Amino acid sequence: xxxxxxxxxxxxxxxxxxxxxxxxxxxxxxxxxxxxxxxxxxxxxxxxxxxxxxxxxxxxxxxxxxxxxxxxxxxxxxxxxxxxxxxxxxxxxxxxxxxxxxxxxxxxxxxxxxxxxxxxxxxxxxxxxxxxxxxxxxxxxxxxxxxxxxxxxxxxxxxxxxxxxxxxxxxxxxxxxxxxxxxxxxxxxxxxxxxxxxxxxxxxxxxxxxxxxxxxxxxxxxxxxxxxxxxxxxxxxxxxxxxxxxxxxxxxxxxxxxxxxxxxxxxxxxxxxxxxxxxxxxxxxxxxxxxxxxxxxxxxxxxxxxxxxxxxxxxxxxxxxxxxxxxxxxxxxxxxxxxxxxxxxxxxxxxxxxxxx
Numbered sequence: 001x002x003x004x005x006x007x008x009x010x011x012x013x014x015x016x017x018x019x020x021x022x023x024x025x026x027x028x029x030x031x032x033x034x035x036x037x038x039x040x041x042x043x044x045x046x047x048x049x050x051x052x053x054x055x056x057x058x059x060x061x062x063x064x065x066x067x068x069x070x071x072x073x074x075x076x077x078x079x080x081x082x083x084x085x086x087x088x089x090x091x092x093x094x095x096x097x098x099x100x101x102x103x104x105x106x107x108x109x110x111x112x113x114x115x116x117x118x119x120x121x122x123x124x125x126x127x128x129x130x131x132x133x134x135x136x137x138x139x140x141x142x143x144x145x146x147x148x149x150x151x152x153x154x155x156x157x158x159x160x161x162x163x164x165x166x167x168x169x170x171x172x173x174x175x176x177x178x179x180x181x182x183x184x185x186x187x188x189x190x191x192x193x194x195x196x197x198x199x200x201x202x203x204x205x206x207x208x209x210x211x212x213x214x215x216x217x218x219x220x221x222x223x224x225x226x227x228x229x230x231x232x233x234x235x236x237x238x239x240x241x242x243x244x245x246x247x248x249x250x251x252x253x254x255x256x257x258x259x260x261x262x263x264x265x266x267x268x269x270x271x272x273x274x275x276x277x278x279x280x281x282x283x284x285x286x287x288x289x290x291x292x293x294x295x296x297x298x299x300x301x302x303x304x305x306x307x308x309x310x311x312x313x314x315x316x317x318x319x320x321x322x323x324x325x326x327x328x329x330x331x332x333x334x335x336x337x338x339x340x341x342x343x344x345x346x347x348x349x350x351x352x353x354x355x356x357x
Contacts, residue, residue, distance in 0.1 A: 006108065008100040010093045010141040015100055024127040024142045028177040032140050034072055035131030036061035037174050039210075040245070040282040041146055041349075042098055044105060044122045050282060051354030053245045055083040055090065057172060058130050060243070064171035072132060080137075089137050090128060091355035097126065097141040098357065105145070123148060125283055129174060146283065152193075153334060153342075156290030157279065159213075160192035161202050161268075169207070169242050180209050190293065194279055197241075198268075202294050205266045207241035211279035213289075214250060215266040216337045218275045231275065231337050236265035246280040246345065253344035259337060268294070276335030285349070286342045288334035 009016045009027065024039065038057045042048045062079050065072055080086040101124050123146040131138045163183045166176055180195075187195045187209075194208045205213055212235060219230045233254055235247065254261045266274075277289040334342075 006101075006104055006145050008097050008104065008141075008143045010097040010100070010139075010143075012139055013092050013096060015096065022144065024125065024144065025177050027140075027142045028127070028129065028174045029181070032129050032174055033131040033138065034174050035129045035138070035140075036065060037127060037129040037172055037177075038245075038282070039125065039127045042124045042126050042143075044102055044124070045357070047098065047353040047355050047357055048094065048126055049349030050245050050249070050352050052083060052352050053248070054128065054282075055086050057243075057245060058090070058128065059083060059086055061171040061173065062130065062132075064168060065173055068168045068171065086130070087355065090130065090139050093139045093141045094126065094128060095355050095357055097143040098124065101143040101145075131174075148284075152284075152287055156288045156334065157193035158191070158291045158293070159194045159196050159208065159279065159289055160187060160190040161196045161198050161205065161292060161294045162186055162190070163195055163197045163209075164200065165197050165206055165240060166242075169240060170238070172242060183209060192293070196292065203268050204236075205268065205292075206236045207244075208279050208281075211281045211284075211287075212236075212241060212244045212247040212250075213266065213277065213279055215274045215277045216335060217273045231259050233259060233261040233337065234264050234266050235261070237263040240265060244280065245282040246285060249345050249348050250280050250286065250341050252348065253341045254337075256344055257337075257340050259340075276338055278334070278338040278341070280345075282349075285345045286338055288338045 007022055009031075028037065036058050038054045038061075040048045040050060040054055048054060059080055059082075066079065080089070105122075125144050125146040127142040129138075129140040129142075131140070163180075166179070168176075183195050187193075194211055196208050196213055197206045198204055199206075205215075207213055214233050214235045216231050216233050219232050233250075235241075235250075241247075251261060266277075271292070277292070278286050279289060280286045
C-alpha cells in the first residue's frame with residue numbers, strides 16, 4: 001500500500017492537503033460523497049489507459065444509479081449528454097492529479113533516477129469519482145503509486161467464494177465500496193486475495209469485489225485460434241455482474257485470439273472441467289486464479305486448486321471455517337489463455353490514453 005504522503009487527492013480542480021488516506025477505498029469510505037467511480041492505471045508522464053472507456057463507464061454508472069435510486073440525483077443533476085461533455089468536467093482534475101503525482105514521484109526518486117523514475121513507481125493507480133451536485137457534478141480524483149506485484153501473476157491469486165450478488169451490478173457506485181466492508185473482513189480471515197460473489201448456495205459464480213471472473217475449458221475441437229489447443233471461456237453476463245472495462249477488453253482479446261466465449265456464469269459443479277481461471281480489472285489487468293475455496297457447510301464445494309502449487313501438500317490458508325476436501329490439479333499457472341489475454345490487454349490499454357497532457 002502507498003504511504004499517505006505519496007498520495008494526491010484533487011477535488012474540482014484543486015489539490016487537497018492534509019488527507020492522510022493512502023488507499024482509494026479509505027478515501028471513498030471516509031471522505032468522498034456518493035457518486036459513480038472508475039479506477040484504472042496511468043503510466044508516468046502519460047494519461048490513463050482506456051480513457052474513453054473510463055468516461056463511458058462513468059456515464060453508464062450515473063445512468064444506472066439514477067434508474068435504480070433516483071434519490072441520489074435529487075439535487076437536479078442531469079446525465080451528461082455524451083462522453084465529451086463529461087470529459088469537460090473530469091479531465092482538468094485528472095490532469096492536475098497526474099501532474100502532481102508525477103512531481104511527487106520525481107521528488108522522491110533517487111539522484112540517479114532524477115530523469116527516469118524508479119521502475120516500481122512508473123505506474124499510478126487513479127480513481128475518479130463523479131458525484132451529483134447543485135452546480136452539475138463534483139469531481140474527485142485519488143492518485144497513488146501502483147506497486148505491481150509480478151509474483152502475483154506467476155503465483156496466482158487465492159479467492160474465497162463468500163458473498164451474495166451486489167444490489168446494482170450495472171453501476172460502479174461508491175456505496176458498493178462501503179457495503180463490501182464486511183466481506184473484505186471475511187476475506188482477510190480466509191487469507192484470500194479476492195472474494196467471489198455467488199448465488200445463495202455458492203454454485204453460480206458471478207464476480208469479485210473488484211474483479212470479473214473468467215474460467216477456461218479445453219474443448220475436443222482442435223479448430224482455429226492462435227493457441228495449440230482449442231479453448232473456450234466463460235464469464236457471468238452483465239445482467240448479473242459489473243460490465244467491467246477489463247472484462248470487455250478480455251472479450252475483445254478472446255475474439256482476436258480466435259477463442260470462443262460465452263456470457264454464462266461459471267458453476268461450481270463444473271469445476272473439474274476448468275483448465276484455468278483468472279480475474280480481471282482495469283488496475284491489475286489479468287491475474288490467474290490459483291485456488292477457489294468455499295466455506296465449510298456448503299456440500300461438495302470446498303476448494304479447487306490451480307497452478308504449480310497444486311498437490312504440493314501445503315495446508316490451505318485460513319481459519320477453521322475453511323478446509324480442503326476436493327482439489328482440481330492443473331498443469332500450470334498462468335495458463336496460455338490468461339497469458340495471451342494479458343498481452344492484448346496491455347496493447348489495448350496503451351492505445352487509448354487520456355486526457356492529453
